[in-house]
Amino acid sequence: MKILLVGEYSRLHNSLKEGLQELGHEVALNGLNDGFKNYPVDFKIKRKWNSGILKKLKLLFLKCTGFDITSYLTYRQVKNNLDKFSGFDVVQLINENSFLCVPKYEIKIINLLLKNNQKLFLLSCGNDYLSVTFNFKNPELKTEVTSYLEGKVLDKNFQNTLKFKQPDFKKLHDFIFKNCCGVIASDLDYYFPLLNHPRFSGLIPNPININKLIFTENPITDKIVIFLGINNQTYYKKGCDYFEKALTVIQSKYPDKVKVIISRSVPYATYINSYNECHILLDQIYAKDQGYNALEAMAKGKVVFTGAGDDFVQRYNLTEKVAIHAKDDIEYLVNELSFLIENPNEIIKIQKNARLFIEQEHNYVGISKKYISTWNTNKKFT
Structure with missing residues (x-):
């Protein structure tokens, strides 16, 4: 099977890639990585006009015209390198906002993926419309929005979460859920918001490459x-x-x-x-x-x-x-x-x-087998 994993911000996709390759599949990990953490990707999309004076000019232009140049340039990078994002049996997005574009251009990119590949799947392993909505509707639960509700975090510092409450991100969510073959939760924090949803394909635990992470005895000899x-x-x-x-x-x-x-x-x-x-x-x-x-x-x-x-x-x-x-x-x-x-x-x-x-x-090879089974079982919705 030929598989494209899109985006990385926790090493989940890297470990999954390693497990899939152990099973003999052809895998590419393309797209954005996560800022300072600098996880490896095979083909990296760069966020342009996103720092220094160019970012200030971008924000001014965005305020005056509503046009987001960073999102447009990200879309152009995918379109101009479409061979890196085409011809796969399965494409899996790391998130509803995998390319960190405004919804208009995120949808344009996903449309390219839909037209040039067989199946599209979505991971729920970070902020997205359903998990954010669930957390705000259940403030009694201790979730990642708790600190915001307690007034510890300002709106401007919580935009990566709050944006999913906006109508255009709801539109993006609806578009992905309409066109994907299934949505996979990576742990219980994303399992409960998806429970009983018709697009939910189940929980598959995070893959961990146990061969790269060696357990060593760490006796307590002093402090x-x-x-x-x-x-x-x-x-x-x-x-x-x-x-x-x-x-x-x-x-x-x-x-x-x-x-x-x-x-x-x-x-x-x-x-x-x-x-x-x-x-x-x-x-x-x-x-x-x-x-x-x-x-x-x-x-x-x-x-x-x-x-x-x-x-x-x-x-x-x-x-x-x-x-x-x-x-x-x-x-x-x-x-x-x-x-x-x-x-x-x-x-x-x-x-x-x-x-x-x-x-x-969480053995990465065993978890990869679960992904293969889910990808093979779930067909395109009509």
């Missing part, structure tokens, strides 16, 4: 090392404010027992090795399931604070703890961290459980 990786753009969205406050208490409570490492907005290649020495990794507060960073850390044998509550435990029928469920409660976080610090054998136990869980539920 327990705690790591917090911060993306400044998602500081409140991930609940990093709670983690930092909890760490302040922990450092005061156990000055001779812990070492804290904090990194901020580093490229993926740097990030993935920056926490090698840690025993505990603080990932995110507002989640039902693990995102990609958490899963990779678990594969390397880290005790991860992330989404691991009742829905997650029931989904995978877990009897052993593989991660620590994180909450927006400083006292709770301090208590959980304190228990681990005072019971280091529990850290070693969870580290091994975490690796085994990744091997059993």
